[in-house]
Amino acid sequence: MESMGTGLSAPIFRLGTTNVTLGGFLVGASLLLVGCLILLAFVFWRSAKARQRAAADAAEQSRAAEARMASVLQAQSEMQGRMGALAEVFGARQAELTQSIGQRLDAMTGRLGQSMSEQAKSTHESLAKLQERLAVIDTAQTNIQSLAGQVVQLQSILSNKQTRGAFGQSRMEAIVADGLPHGAYEFQATLSNGSRPDCLVNMPNNAPSLVIDAKFPLEAWNAIRAAEGEAAQKLAAQAFRRDVEVHIRAIAEKYLIQGETQDTAFMFVPSESIFAEIHENFEAVVQRAHRVRVVIVSPSLLMLSIQVVQAILKDARMREQAHLIQGEVVRLMEDVGRLDERVRKLQTHFGQASRDIDDILVSTGKVTKRGQKIESLEFGTQADDDAAPEAKSRTAESHTGQLRLRVVEDDNG
Known part of the structure; x- marks a missing residue:
């Protein structure tokens, strides 16, 4: 017993500063076991109480669910009745809607057919007008091609000196012949010094005739247009000025004859643009021509001068007939x-x-x-x-x- 007591009081292990003996350990273990049993018993009682409460709650929830189910079934039956009524209403409304949609589709189909026929008619008319315009465009294109060919032909004419002179001569002759009566002018007449001006306009009352020259030098002008660069254009302008001054001097020397021709002669330029360019950029040439009594005229100025001569001739004829009138x-x-x-x-x-x-x-x-x-x-x-x-x-x-x-x-x- 003493050995057992001694064994129970012998320390088994040390916990911090406290020595744990076997007896103490066994007492603690027994106490712990008793506590665990009490705890298990309490847990079992609590779980049983919880199960009873859960069963009561489940029963209560089952009764509530049954009541809800009954109300749901009642609501479902009511809903089925309402659904039937709605189905009947929807069926009637659907029939009316179908009929209305059919009528509207028929009307829309009719309007669409009419609109399509009108659109087809309008499209046909537009296509007809388009064809007419295309025909007009084709005609205009043909005219443009013809004009292009004529421009090319005119360019080829102007590139030749003889044909270019004939072109200026023909324009001058057309203006004179349109403005003056027959017998008041003469083309390629021969003067007393043997020179042959392009046109002589016979003035009334045995006055000296007016000389018109149509041989304007266009070679130097074309050289100005074809020149590239400032230096080349300057040289071409000098050559043009020199050729025009030589031609003006030749007109003054050959065609201005005292008592036979007027003391002023016309130098005809067959282009309004060239006439304007001369007066704009070659003022010295114009002044030199005025000093030797040579007037540079464009087609419009020549036409105006011919109209003045026509008025003078008409006045002279009226004066000749004045004694008969008296x-x-x-x-x-x-x-x-x-x-x-x-x-x-x-x-x-x-x-x-x-x-x-x-x-x-x-x-x-x-x-x-x-x-x-x-x-x-x-x-x-x-x-x-x-x-x-x-x-x-x-x-x-x-x-x-x-x-x-x-x-x-x-x-x-």
């Missing part, structure tokens, strides 16, 4: 004098006839009064009454014979 006016005044004299004689005859008519009216008045007296049987002296009408009658016959005689004399005169 003679006709003199004869007309003589006829007017004779007419005035005859009208005055006729006025005298009408005055005499008026006086005779007044005398006749006096006689008729007396005759009327005599008739009234006869009606009232108021007779006077018969001899006096009879003598007065016979005298008046003889006087009226005398005046009437004189009037007829004067009218016959006026007709014979």
Whole structure:
């Protein structure tokens, strides 16, 4: 026993500063086991209590679920009734909707067909107009191609010196021939010095003729247009100025003849643009031409000058016919004098006839009064009454014979 007590009091292990003995350990273990048993018993009791409460809750929830299920079934039956009613309403509405949609689709189909037919008609008309416009465009393109060919032909003409001179000559001749009557001009006439200007305009009253030259030098001008670079353009401009001055000097020397031609000659430039360029950039050339009495004219200026010459020729013809007009006016005044004299004689005859008519009216008045007296049987002296009408009658016959005689004399005169 002592050994057992000694063994129970022997330390088994050390926990911190405390020595744990076997007896203490066994006592602690037994106490712990008892505590665990108590704890297990309490846990079992709590779990049983919880199971009872859970069962009660489950039963309560089951009764609540059954009540809810019953209400759900009732609501479901009510819902089925409502659904049936709604199904009937929806069926009727669907039938009406189907009918309405069908009617609208029919109307829309009709309108769509009509719109498509109108659109097809409009498209057909648009295509027809488009074809017409395409035909017009084709015609315009053909005209443009023809004009392009003519421009190429004109370029080829202007590239040749002889044909270019003929082109300027033809333009000048067309302007002169359109503006002046035949015989007032002459092309390629020969002057006394043997030179042949392009055109001579015959002035009225034996005045000297006006010379028009159409041989404008265009080679240097084309060289200016074809030159590239400032230096090349400057050289081409100098060459153009030199050629134009030489041509102006030749016109002044060959065509300005004292007493035979006017003291001013025209140098015709067949292009308005070249004319404007000369006056814009070659003012010295224009001034030199004015000093030697050579006027540079464009087609429009030549046309204006020809119209002035036409007015001068018309005025000269009117002056030539002035004496004939004066003679006709003199004869007309003589006829007017004779007419005035005859009208005055006729006025005298009408005055005499008026006086005779007044005398006749006096006689008729007396005759009327005599008739009234006869009606009232108021007779006077018969001899006096009879003598007065016979005298008046003889006087009226005398005046009437004189009037007829004067009218016959006026007709014979």
